[in-house]
Amino acid sequence: MKSAVLVFPGINRERDMARALALVSGHEPAMVWHTDTELPTGTDLVVIPGGFSYGDYLRCGAIASRAPVMDAVRAHAAKGGLVLAVCNGFQIACESGLLPGVLMRNAKLKFICKDVFLRVERSDTPFTRGYNAGQVIRVPVAHGEGNYVADAETIKRLEGEGRVLFRYVSPDGKLDPVWNFNGATNAICGITNERGNVFGMMPHPENHVEASMGCTDGRGLFAGLVEHLGGAQPVAEKSTRRWSIFGRSARA
Amino acid sequence: MSMRLRSLPARVLIAVALLVSLVPNPTSAESGDACELASTHPAGVLLRCGLQLKSLVLAYEDVRRQRRHDPQGVFHFVCPIEEMCDGQPRISGWMIDHTKWRRSERGDAAIFELLRQPPIILRGAARPVDVASDPLKSICGVFDLELAGLSGQGVCYDFGESQSTTIVTVVSNDEIGFVLLFNQRNAELTAFRETVDALLPRFKLERASGDAYLLRWMMP
Numbered sequence A: 001m002k003s004a005v006l007v008f009p010g011i012n013r014e015r016d017m018a019r020a021l022a023l024v025s026g027h028e029p030a031m032v033w034h035t036d037t038e039l040p041t042g043t044d045l046v047v048i049p050g051g052f053s054y055g056d057y058l059r060c061g062a063i064a065s066r067a068p069v070m071d072a073v074r075a076h077a078a079k080g081g082l083v084l085a086v087c088n089g090f091q092i093a094c095e096s097g098l099l100p101g102v103l104m105r106n107a108k109l110k111f112i113c114k115d116v117f118l119r120v121e122r123s124d125t126p127f128t129r130g131y132n133a134g135q136v137i138r139v140p141v142a143h144g145e146g147n148y149v150a151d152a153e154t155i156k157r158l159e160g161e162g163r164v165l166f167r168y169v170s171p172d173g174k175l176d177p178v179w180n181f182n183g184a185t186n187a188i189c190g191i192t193n194e195r196g197n198v199f200g201m202m203p204h205p206e207n208h209v210e211a212s213m214g215c216t217d218g219r220g221l222f223a224g225l226v227e228h229l230g231g232a233q234p235v236a237e238k239s240t241r242r243w244s245i246f247g248r249s250a251r252a
Numbered sequence B: 001m002s003m004r005l006r007s008l009p010a011r012v013l014i015a016v017a018l019l020v021s022l023v024p025n026p027t028s029a030e031s032g033d034a035c036e037l038a039s040t041h042p043a044g045v046l047l048r049c050g051l052q053l054k055s056l057v058l059a060y061e062d063v064r065r066q067r068r069h070d071p072q073g074v075f076h077f078v079c080p081i082e083e084m085c086d087g088q089p090r091i092s093g094w095m096i097d098h099t100k101w102r103r104s105e106r107g108d109a110a111i112f113e114l115l116r117q118p119p120i121i122l123r124g125a126a127r128p129v130d131v132a133s134d135p136l137k138s139i140c141g142v143f144d145l146e147l148a149g150l151s152g153q154g155v156c157y158d159f160g161e162s163q164s165t166t167i168v169t170v171v172s173n174d175e176i177g178f179v180l181l182f183n184q185r186n187a188e189l190t191a192f193r194e195t196v197d198a199l200l201p202r203f204k205l206e207r208a209s210g211d212a213y214l215l216r217w218m219m220p
Helices: A012-023 A068-078 A088-095 A154-160 A220-228 B008-022 B026-030 B098-103 B108-115 B189-202 B211-216
Strands: A004-006 A032-033 A045-048 A082-086 A102-104 A112-120 A138-145 A145-149 A164-169 A188-192 A200-201 B037-043 B043-050 B052-060 B066-069 B075-078 B090-095 B143-147 B150-160 B164-172 B175-186 B203-208
Touching: A004 A012, A012 A220, A045 A068, A045 A088, A068 A082, A082 A088, A088 A102, A088 A200, A088 B090, A145 A188, A164 A200, B008 B075, B037 B052, B066 B203, B090 B143, B098 B164, B098 B175, B108 B150, B108 B164, B143 B164, B150 B189, B164 B189, B175 B189, B189 B203
Parallel strands: A004 A032, A004 A045, A045 A082, A082 A200
Antiparallel strands: A102 A145, A112 A138, A112 A164, A164 A188, A188 A200, B037 B043, B043 B052, B052 B203, B066 B075, B075 B090, B090 B175, B143 B150, B150 B164, B164 B175
């Protein structure tokens, strides 16, 4: 698996992402600077990591979405190449038109940094095949503007076409406004584009990939990508935690 | 023979030379060009002009709002009781390199370029070295304005899907410069511009005077 991690001024999760990719795939990703106009030849996966691109002063992701490298990312996506956009990356992907909708300020207008629970809605996509449908995973979030909003027609299409891959849920997998901490529409946490090759999510799976991090629930996402792309490395074990709507010890 | 200067006249000569070097140069103290940045605050600076200290801080006169700043070097005029600012824009800003700005064309592209740069007080921050190839376009052109006695320009950006509009103003004089952002959701542009126009006279550039004030300003 040949991956590329984009780097913008103000991004601060690119090293975490690179470490996670290298750990799971066995291959170091290329770090691609925002002024580059081309991706490395043979790139399978482009990752737009989290952080505060250009300080997020104007609007989260608005300036990064207009960086030269984003034209190359749009071209990569148009050819069917995979794009993973996390946190600020998700905001950039929405602002650049790679994904529909926008990320608004959290419902309580506060920056939130904590672990949250996500339910995997389907496991037949490149981004979720490392999990089981219905599985609940624990992943950290750190954002002030992660409240996913789109017009009613877009939401209807996202839901109808099965493009919502993760939702914020309670530890036992139930939809509950209390656990939808940022107020996202339909508790949407991660979505794909129409073609299914661009995926954006607010939480940080790259920060839960090693036992030393206290949890490895994020590893399944990268393992799934490696499996999908036929990576030489064996697929990492699926999450050993049994957070599930069917109980802590069951698998969906 | 020892190289040390033992004679009294020689010692006196050296002492006089040292004293002369310590006397302030009146021209440099009075000249604006001679001012150096002594310390910064997200909304202001402390300048050392010869032996004088000069403090400039941007303030907003409205009891409903308080100035706060974040670790990214951005200040915000926030409403601690948000309901008191219903229908009012979010206001934030940061200090810019005013000399660079004043050398620029001060148009649409120059304003967008400023928005790509971190606040000047973040000296170690990564700064883009390229020039934006695809700047955002203002939906209201570029207009002139005055704020806190500083002159400047403004533009309007519309972020359609989020139903959010931002008016960006850039103001400066020979000593200091700021970007100020006014952001509001679901705002009709003409009405929003009128709202912002009404807010501009509330900004003041506080000029500190007196050692005690400066000392307090310099305290962490």
